[in-house]
Amino acid sequence: MDLNKPKTIVDKIWKKHLVHQEEGKPDLLYIDLHLVHEVTSPQAFEGLRLNDRKVRRPDLTYATMDHNVPTKNRDVIKDQIAQTQMETLRKNCEENGIKLADMHHPDQGIVHVIGPQLGLTQPGKTIVCGDSHTSTHGAFGALAFGIGTSEVEHVLATQSIWQERPKTMNVQVEGDLGPGVTAKDLILAIIAKFGVRFGTGYVLEYTGAAVRKLSMEGRMTVCNMSIEAGARAGLISPDETTVDFLRGKEYVPDGKAFDEVAEEWLELATDDGALYDETVTINAAEIEPQVSWGTNPGMCVPVSGATPNLNNVEHREDVERALDYMGLKENQPITSIEIDHVFIGSCTNSRLSDLQKAASIVKGKQVKTGVRAIVVPGSFSIKLQAEKEGLDTVFKQAGFEWREAGCSMCLAMNDDIVPPGGRCASTSNRNFEGRQGNGSRTHLVSPEMAAAAAIEGHFVDVRNYSELVS
Amino acid sequence: MEAIQEHKGLVFPLNRTNIDTDQIIPKQFLKRIERTGFGQFLFYHWRFDDDGQKRTDFELNQSKYNGASVLLAGENFGCGSSREHAPWALLDYGFQVVIAPSFADIFYNNALKNGIIPIIMDETQLNQWMKQAENSEFILDIDLEKQRIIAESGTEVSFDIPAYHKEKLLNGWDEIALTLQHEDKITAYEK
Numbered sequence: 001m002d003l004n005k006p007k008t009i010v011d012k013i014w015k016k017h018l019v020h021q022e023e024g025k026p027d028l029l030y031i032d033l034h035l036v037h038e039v040t041s042p043q044a045f046e047g048l049r050l051n052d053r054k055v056r057r058p059d060l061t062y063a064t065m066d067h068n069v070p071t072k073n074r075d076v077i078k079d080q081i082a083q084t085q086m087e088t089l090r091k092n093c094e095e096n097g098i099k100l101a102d103m104h105h106p107d108q109g110i111v112h113v114i115g116p117q118l119g120l121t122q123p124g125k126t127i128v129c130g131d132s133h134t135s136t137h138g139a140f141g142a143l144a145f146g147i148g149t150s151e152v153e154h155v156l157a158t159q160s161i162w163q164e165r166p167k168t169m170n171v172q173v174e175g176d177l178g179p180g181v182t183a184k185d186l187i188l189a190i191i192a193k194f195g196v197r198f199g200t201g202y203v204l205e206y207t208g209a210a211v212r213k214l215s216m217e218g219r220m221t222v223c224n225m226s227i228e229a230g231a232r233a234g235l236i237s238p239d240e241t242t243v244d245f246l247r248g249k250e251y252v253p254d255g256k257a258f259d260e261v262a263e264e265w266l267e268l269a270t271d272d273g274a275l276y277d278e279t280v281t282i283n284a285a286e287i288e289p290q291v292s293w294g295t296n297p298g299m300c301v302p303v304s305g306a307t308p309n310l311n312n313v314e315h316r317e318d319v320e321r322a323l324d325y326m327g328l329k330e331n332q333p334i335t336s337i338e339i340d341h342v343f344i345g346s347c348t349n350s351r352l353s354d355l356q357k358a359a360s361i362v363k364g365k366q367v368k369t370g371v372r373a374i375v376v377p378g379s380f381s382i383k384l385q386a387e388k389e390g391l392d393t394v395f396k397q398a399g400f401e402w403r404e405a406g407c408s409m410c411l412a413m414n415d416d417i418v419p420p421g422g423r424c425a426s427t428s429n430r431n432f433e434g435r436q437g438n439g440s441r442t443h444l445v446s447p448e449m450a451a452a453a454a455i456e457g458h459f460v461d462v463r464n465y466s467e468l469v470s
Numbered sequence: 471m472e473a474i475q476e477h478k479g480l481v482f483p484l485n486r487t488n489i490d491t492d493q494i495i496p497k498q499f500l501k502r503i504e505r506t507g508f509g510q511f512l513f514y515h516w517r518f519d520d521d522g523q524k525r526t527d528f529e530l531n532q533s534k535y536n537g538a539s540v541l542l543a544g545e546n547f548g549c550g551s552s553r554e555h556a557p558w559a560l561l562d563y564g565f566q567v568v569i570a571p572s573f574a575d576i577f578y579n580n581a582l583k584n585g586i587i588p589i590i591m592d593e594t595q596l597n598q599w600m601k602q603a604e605n606s607e608f609i610l611d612i613d614l615e616k617q618r619i620i621a622e623s624g625t626e627v628s629f630d631i632p633a634y635h636k637e638k639l640l641n642g643w644d645e646i647a648l649t650l651q652h653e654d655k656i657t658a659y660e661k
């Protein structure tokens with residue numbers, strides 16, 4: 001290999017983690033960080049036990065409880081099967097010496113929120129988790145991807161994984177996002193433009209001025225939804241923003257050691273002139289706040305738009321089925337859609353800045369009568385910080401419920417459920433049929449758009465809210 | 471994982487695109503800590519109404535598809551969540567082969583780990599089979615070894631599958647055991 005040839009960040013991370021390579025086979029890659037949660041791990045630990053195998057590197061493994069946990073009263077868990085699943089995780093972690101942030105631990109939170117918050121997530125690391133939104137960690141310039149339970153077992157046993165070298169795609173975002181247009185709108189617009197499959201087989205690298213200007217929170221939102229484009233992973237080359245975010249975090253070195261490691265991180269960035277297998281381009285200046293209307297994240301339009309016209313769509317039957325499920329008609333203006341639920345939370349949009357922005361919209365206003373609105377911080381520590389800033393009061397005074405950290409209404413495995421036929425403006429990442437509860441209808445939006453919808457009872461263009469324009 | 475060389479079975483056509491793993495197995499059934507028993511929950515909200523009664527408008531509930539073990543589906547099958555409960559449910563229900571124009575990456579991998587053969591097939595051919603399976607009892611014979619699908623009429627179509635995946639399916643190998651053959655290299659890497 002030509003040493004001077006410009007390389008992508010994926011090339012560099014891949015090379016550093018190669019354990020074994022053989023012609024005609026996937027590569028065996030070393031895994032630096034394995035994140036574990038209660039839902040996709042029990043069968044993996046059971047598999048180890050049945051084969052008398054051990055966890056190879058408990059020190060590179062970190063577990064939390066997020067999917068099942070109640071967000072109201074944590075002292076009584078009504079759901080016995082969920083309780084068993086959490087209990088199983090506790091036992092598995094104890095037996096294998098794995099650190100666990102359980103329901104009552106100060107570091108508890110959604111797995112993709114706490115990794116970065118603790119500084120476990122770092123540039124250049126290979127990170128896996130039995131969860132498709134592991135792509136979130138790519139925001140730091142890590143190669144992070146979701147795996148199934150068999151692979152969880154494999155990583156527990158061997159700290160490595162067989163991976164085919166993915167192709168790379170440069171997702172170039174030119175220009176600047178307008179006021180009131182967020183990272184969420186950017187990624188929704190990308191998926192709407194290129195489709196829910198365009199990333200299949202690729203690692204997406206987001207580049208361009210608009211991406212550089214995003215905060216780490218915004219970058220996480222973008223990378224989080226790479227999986228909704230079908231991508232194996234999504235990432236962003238590290239820069240000073242990345243380094244600043246990580247400085248002082250619990251699991252990164254401090255002092256001089258930090259400066260040294262930070263220098264290595266910055267060197268990981270894709271070299272000028274490196275070649276990608278594919279490049280797509282989108283102009284940030286043209287993006288409006290987005291609202292999904294259908295049953296996959298690609299079924300999404302600008303807030304000024306309308307549901308599709310059935311005469312000009314591909315796969316007409318699928319579009320008809322989606323409209324029917326959503327209780328919508330063709331050509332229906334987005335701003336005419338009335339909602340009865342609002343969910344601000346999930347690994348896509350539950351970080352402090354998300355909550356701050358939503359709070360700035362609802363401050364001094366009231367949630368529309370008939371709308372149930374909840375805010376679920378991404379982690380216990382975010383909740384504490386938000387409370388310090390008085391955000392909980394702002395939300396509560398406006399009529400929102402203020403909850404404990406967890407996945408909550410993103411997938412409705414606990415009690416936080418949108419009822420059949422209910423319609424939710426949600427800051428989460430999936431609008432699949434029944435995702436937020438059987439028969440529920442989900443519209444994916446940014447925290448600002450969700451907050452404004454809570455106040456108005458229907459979708460509005462948040463750019464018309466004076467708080468943002470000023 | 472059980473080895474699989476060949477599979478012959480009744481075809482069920484599910485002509486929808488982007489079937490996500492939330493549809494294959496809804497979240498309320500992910501709380502179990504076993505790998506087994508998920509078949510009863512496969513496509514749960516498509517098969518059953520809110521009272522748990524079978525929906526007559528979902529094709530899989532028609533008696534002519536009883537015992538189906540080959541699933542035909544639209545593009546991007548298995549997108550969304552990484553839950554391996556999806557292939558567990560398919561397999562437990564009886565599906566041994568899934569044929570689609572494309573698969574989501576994680577599902578494709580998960581299927582292979584459980585001895586389900588995921589086959590990528592050209593859409594024109596697939597649509598032809600979909601029609602046949604909608605109109606009459608339609609059986610396909612999948613020969614993994616020879617990478618061939620044979621319809622009862624005698625027509626034969628070949629398919630691609632990466633050699634290393636094929637080998638693992640044919641032999642039902644335990645992947646962890648295979649990897650541990652390279653343990654010295656893992657240890658060397660850790661130094």
Ligand code: SF4
Pocket residue numbers: 066067110111112131133346347348406407410411428429
């Ligand atoms: S918040 Fe939603 S998408 Fe994120 S990890 Fe939890 S369930 Fe998955």
